[in-house]
Amino acid sequence: MQSGPLGRAIVLACALIAPPTWAETAAVDEAYFETHVRPLLIEHCYECHSQSAGESMGDLHLDTAAAMASGGVSGPVVIPGNAAESLLIKAMLYADADLQMPPEGKLADEQIERLRTWIDGGAPDPRDEDMSEAQQMASKPLDRDPSTHWAFVPPQRLSGDDFDSLPDVLPSNADAADADPIDEIARGQAAVKHLSPAPAVNRATLHRRWSDDLHGLPVSSAQIASFESDSRPDAETRRIDRMLADPRFGERFTRHWLDVARYADTIGYAVGGKDRNLKYAYRYRDWLISAFCEDMPYDEMIRHQLAGDQTAEPGSMDADAMGFLTVGRQFLRHDDTIDDRIDVVTRGLLGLTVSCARCHDHKFDPIPTIDYYSLYNVLENSVPPADLETAASPLMLVDRPKVRDFRVFVRGDRSRQGEIAPRRYLTAFRKPETAQFKSGSGRLELAEAIVDPANPLTARVMVNRIWEHLLGHPLVDSPSDFGYRTPAPPLQSVLDELAADFASDWSIKRLVRRILHTRIYHQAATPSELARVSDPENALWTHARRSRLDFESMRDGLLMGCGYLDNRIGGPAVEITQPDLVPRRTLYARIDRQNLPGLFRTFDFASPDMHSPGRYYTTVPQQPLFLLNHPQISHAAQLAVELARQDAAGDPDDAAVIESLFRQVLGREPPPAELADAVRFVSSPPADNPNAIDPRSTWQYGTAMWADDQVTQFTPLKVFKDDRWQFEETFPSPGPMSYASLSRDGGHPAHGDAGIIVRRWTSPANGKLTLNGAVTRPSDQDDGIIATVQVNGQTEWQASIASGTQRYNARRNDVQQGDVVDFIVHSGEGLSFDSFQWRGKLLLQSPTEMLQFSSTDGFSGPFAPERAVSLDRFEQLAQVLFLSNEFFFVD
Template identity: 40%
Template sequence: MRDALRRLRNTHVARKLWRRAPVSLLALSLSSLLAVSFARADEAALDPAAVEFFETRIRPVLVEHCYSCHSAAAGSPKGDFRLDSAEHLRNGGPGGAVIEPGNPAESTLISALKYESYEMPPSGKLSDEIIADFEQWVAMGAPDPRNEAATADEAPTVDPRNHWSLKAPQKVAAPAVADRAWTRTVIDAFILARLEAANVKPSPAADPRTLLRRLHFDLTGLPPTAAELEQFAANSSDAEYEQAVDRLLASPQFGERWGRYWLDVARYADTKGYCFQEDRNYPNAFKYRDWVISAFNGDMPFDRFVVNQIAADQSGDPNAAAASGFLTLGRRFLNDSQLINDDRIDLMTRGLMGLSVACARCHDHKYDAIPTADYYSLYGVLASCTETPRDDLPAAMADAPQPATQHIFLRGNNGSPGPEVTRHFLSCFAEGEPQPFQNGSGRLELANAIASRNNPLTARVWVNRVWGRLIGRGIVATPSDFGVRGEAPTHPELLDWLAVTFMDESWSTKRLIRRIVTSNVYRQSSAPRPDCHEVDPTNALLARMNRRRLDMESLRDGLLQAAGRLDVTMGGPSVQLTTAPYSNRRAIYGFIERQNLPAFFRTFDFANPNTPAAARPQTASPSQALFMLNSPFAIEQARGLAERSAAVPENSPPLADTDRVSQLYQFALGRKPSVEEIAEAATFVAAGAQADAAAQVASQPRWQYGYGTYDPLSDRADFHQFPHFANGTWNGGEAFPEVEAGWAMLNVQGGHPGDATHAAIRRFTVPAAGTLRIEGELQRHAAEGNGVLGRIVSSARGRVGEWHVPTGGSATSVESFPVSAGDTIDLIVDSIENNHHHDTFFWRANITLTREDGSVEAWNTLDGIDGPRTAAPAPLDRWSQLAQVLLMCNEFAFVD
């Protein structure tokens, strides 16, 4: 691997591309790798996703199973050990720390949960899935946001019901700005007002090529072709740009791109996660995925989109049956109904409204206006429903014949029922007591309440998600947390203006996207702004566009498109993306394994399918570069790109190297190379012809075993490899003699010829130039028959020796002769006059190569005989290496 890196980086082309890519994936140092891999536990605790994992998977278990003995409320905690704050858990008890962040195997807490040391909790061992959650939490660094104030149940200093996100959005007028010429849209006015207040100017517009490439990836997830880029650059105008926007919004690939974003929120996967004695797969999960894609392509109003997914059976939409997968395709938790309902509550509230209602499962929410009664009111809705399997669609939700009577579960324990609660919507949206749902389970009423114009959150949350996808960060930087602990909006008036306008325009996602991408804010250059480092180091004011790395789907699809292999067929069952032969389908159609997400997905920051994903991280790690360098899939696309660059119409002459370089750049990067790039690439390719040939020879096996015919006119052998190997013998098949090769066979000592057209041939491939000497002896022990004829034939010089052996033995020595790398030397044994009876032979041969540098290497036929082996992939030739460099550079992997 190190040699491959060095070889690539030492080429003129690679050095130029590294200079063009200041944050190249391959340029990360070991210190960067260590920083990524060994983040401190306190840093992990600041990560909202890590906090979310603790709050939803760890804290409820501690509350239910541990606090009664190991908390301040226990009076005198058993073992003098408390688990009710981060500090106490970190310090451990009299025996020392019980967790080692990052190392579950060495953590006493984990061994106690597994009943391998202590047996905790003593009331009974927890489920394997809960223990697995604790192992994952410790492996993450044991992030724990709790503090003493939180455990003391202190009242918040600010009434959470007055939080900004719970107030109805207001559509205020656009602010006045000084540079009115820059404000193409209302969006621009809101952004520019903040910039002018900070005395910062917006960036100039991106060049036409950069802008069209950005637009293509954002709206379809695919790059534009070189022809599309060239045409747009030559005719760039507002009208042309808006036509491109409308064309891409109408493209079938739009639904695939934006459907994938939604599937992140919906925690979509094709499997159930950990389960026992049941099918792990959701065989019809893809029907939900395809419904989502179709809904986005058809621009289904978002309020109806939401209602269909929560109450498809009651929404009145006959085409929405598959939408029920939104609720039914989550983790199965060994079919624990309490955990399944908890997951669905989290999905509906955090995924759609940005509220962490699931945190109120065990106690009133510590920060937001969500009492435990609200959690169990929603729980009661789900408990009043049944899940119905279907043969051709995801399982459906249906109301039970009688609604359930729901109680609060004290400390989240369903074995400790508390006060009864009605089924109702969240009380923070009601004036006074919330009104109970009246119809059946109340699921349709819940769906309508979530998708209501009177709900201050749903439109805001979706608008913010769309903005974040297009701009690179949300107006609210915590897109799934609009609560007290979430980030405040950077531009609250803009967020409200967009939310109200979105609802006024029939909840149209396409109109919302069009409004954003036609703004000057979106069209800005992403070039760094040193003048803004002090005023706006995180670019929250949006003085420039944010540069973004391609996500996993766009990267994979882009590789296939560059190689000319992308299959744009839509819909259908999911396909495996990480096993050969590799599918050419778009990545959205890839099979998602919830429990064991493949390394490729994790390497490129795929969303965790166990939980509604707020947003994907954007990392740059050495493992990403090494994937592009070493993965068979990436290498396959580099070869495909190189082959595509050489393609010419039938009966046309081959392309000149300079023209082929130009083709390569256009397919990979969507542009023609500069004169300097052409010259450097052509020089690189020409200089590598000899090295490629040597690498090709080095990858071939030294010995091959087969049969064929020696032609005295051409002085060459027609060689065919034996197809069958067993018990140290190569021959034509399991049956012997075989129909095609007859009695022909070879073993370590010798073999047997077939008939006149099936001589036994042992072929040696010369690994390097030099002189070759051959010594040996050919023996035939039988007295019957005519004997055998042995020949040694060089592919470069023809026959260099011939010996007739009736019986007994004959020396088979050949004086030294010059050879080149790749020459073949055939040791051929024929029967005489087509009489192959009793012609078993023994041939010992020693081959000595003296290389041009004076080193000597020798091979003896008696040293062994190779059986079948998987052919090593041929090394990349210079054209494929050049293609690989282009596919690895930042110009390919990032969107400016």
């Protein structure tokens, strides 16, 4: 195959080609340091290692970036990008008896993990000891007039004066009168550089864009044919309005907003056996679908999300909107949970990094520390209802019966109390005479301040997000940071025109409709040679940006292409990482904040741990490997061929089935040359795949004895009940095996060396083996567990885990078919609270292929062992179409 999707898929199988796109590629930045690292250092380290305290034990200061880089008598304590070798982490882990910090006790695993994440992310540190006090005072952002920054001035509509200085670039015909003013601005600024806009795309491409942008689904060939044949002058408007009225628009824009709201179905890390599930999180997601479908004004959406307990009508779903605050991570320290809520409100709605002012005045923006604690007091006085069962929503918060105002925590230290922080809006964006919030916690008054027409940020931030969703790149490159360091975008007047117009009625659908009708949206994705040179970043929007499907659109397109998509709206989350396809849209997938499945991470799903400004896209081998090898793709290919054969019923010609496949997957007919290639392909005999296996057959679950550091007397567990393997029908067993059990993502050992629990994997082929995974003991009670990984009896990794998570990454060369890997858990002296979670991956590079195995995906109860059947030629063709660039890219 030299051309068409068959040939192009071969290229994709080696590496999915991603176009340049906006990204905040660093998950760790200065804001992360200010939010998660500086407070931890202040609380646990500064007392003994800071200039302010006059202490430098070990000649080590930790209160400046330079001092931390130079280190103390033992050398540098931080190696940016390498947490494993950094002395700071080694000291925090208490692994060395002579190097244990802080001395008063080991930090929680969650805190150590934050330090590890910061260091592995490059250890960004904005602290600077080289600036003199005079320089620091002169450069204080609080001394700057906020009105001197473009984003802190209310946006204005375009006027005639905005066009006077622009070149006359519009054609003098009737079409010019229909141009949107923002098109005129964009064309005029491009003309200054002698650039012209790209031509408009054809109707088929336009409809594909609409379908992905508005529904997140591929357009059918019948829909394209209908649009191409519609000669009415308002054909575009009719089609757009129809798509905006479809509930799938609500689903698509809900998924976008869930990234902003850091949605997940679990609370994150928990101790003491606490249930990690957010049982009713899906109700917030379903409220969003309804709100977007009904075109609820955005200002009203904000009021409900911050104060639904006060704005919801009896019997409505609007109290569920407060999931915006409550579906975030629930930290072990309540102050960190409040910080997360301040962050999602300020970055998500206002584009301001207010959490950076937790320990000191914001270093870059006009946000003093007292502003942070003003919002802290608003949210700290918002608590769950006393009786959730009778509350309007299990997601809501209510005002504390007796409001209390906290003082500023000096340097973020709760033990050092400063002045009382009145509950009020941000200093730089309110008039000096504005009264503090008086109604309860002040949440509703905070919402009113955010949606006030005079607020310069709210409309701009939302318009910028919607522009990014529709055109693939935001006008402002940092969608959640509009502060002083963010320069005005080249097309600021376009952003301001849309923002001022949006704030007139807050209609998201009207804003979307307007953008879809612009010439900017209609442009082709091919730049001119001059544009490549003089505007390589396409800052002037002279052409469209070619975009790749995000994870949700990719998976939903797969379901639609094989006729398996379930279009039901709403409901509880479902698990989508099983070997077989699950028909629900990806929007309804269960999101485990603590253990986000590898499938999500492989395809660049937004981290649910914190507010996400936007998606970024990577090109990694795991993406084509999933599409080539995962049972879900085989299942989709088989279903697609079944559907194509039904469509071609009565026609014995192979070409009829092939043409149906093209229509289903790519939304078009194959041209003659491509059809001929495909006919030759399906006519050739399929090659036998001797290595095809059922991944379930590689796993066993049992108990064993531990003697001389070896697993002996391995005995498979006998009973599969309640989604777990256990020793006998009664659970726990009344005998010595007690709680011995293994489930999809964890288990429990029996007691001592006679009751170890073993998850055993047997290699199906010769090759090189790589192991990685994580073991978690949620409880911090009793004496912990011992986790061990052995390959053919040789210990590759072992850890004693009192509480929290330990990760491993081990490489083993030259394993043979039949070799075993044992994942072993011992109890300590006691057996209480020894439930554990274990998720492991195994990557086997055989001489002919790369095979990936997962302890969770491969888990099952009893099944009839059978060899996995290779796909026939038609099914292989369907898989190739799903692998093609044409399927993965919108244009």
